[in-house]
Amino acid sequence: MNSLFRRGLRLVSQLATDALKSSRTSASPRRVQPAPRASATIGEYDTTRGLPRFEYSPELDGDADPGEVVWTWVPYEEDATQGKDRPVLVLARESNQLIIAQLTSKDHDRDADKEARYGRYWMDVGSGVWDRRGRPSEVRLDRLLWVSPDVIRREGGRLDKPVFDAVTDALISLHQG
Secondary structure: OHHHHHHHHHHHHHHHHHHHHHHHOOOOOOOOOEEOHHHHHEEEHHHHHHHOOOOOOOOOOOOOOOOOOEEEEEEOOOOOOOEEEEEEEEEEOOOOOEEEEEEEEOOOOOOOOHHOOOOOOOEEEEOOOOOOOOOOEEEEEEEEEEEOHHHHHHHEEEEHHHHHHHHHHHHHHHOOO
């Protein structure tokens, strides 16, 4: 019953969000949104204490599971009170939290050296149903976040297991290598 209620709530939220988006006449290139609630819903995952136990267990059942791409609000690094709704890859579960990595459709291959100078590392994961325009996505490897499952807005699809495994291998190499 609780899972059914959450799915219904997510559906209503998605419909309202889609209606709001379609009613706008112009869209800004970077939609800055204030934090949805207190900072206890999302935060930086401390990789200096080790990495989470990665698992691949997607079930497209309305709940966010490792291996799935879902949508949630992600804070900007430079101002954690601001951010935007974006797709993220669920990597693991720890206690009552999900460990995630943000996705982007921006191609960082062209500026990989510049990104690396700032400590930012990206990996291509291909395209999926999480992007309505079918654009290829990249996952950010250097910044992991934890998030409360309650603030996951909707499921967006899942990565194939070999791609998920390549992402977790790259995370291990970057953070423990």
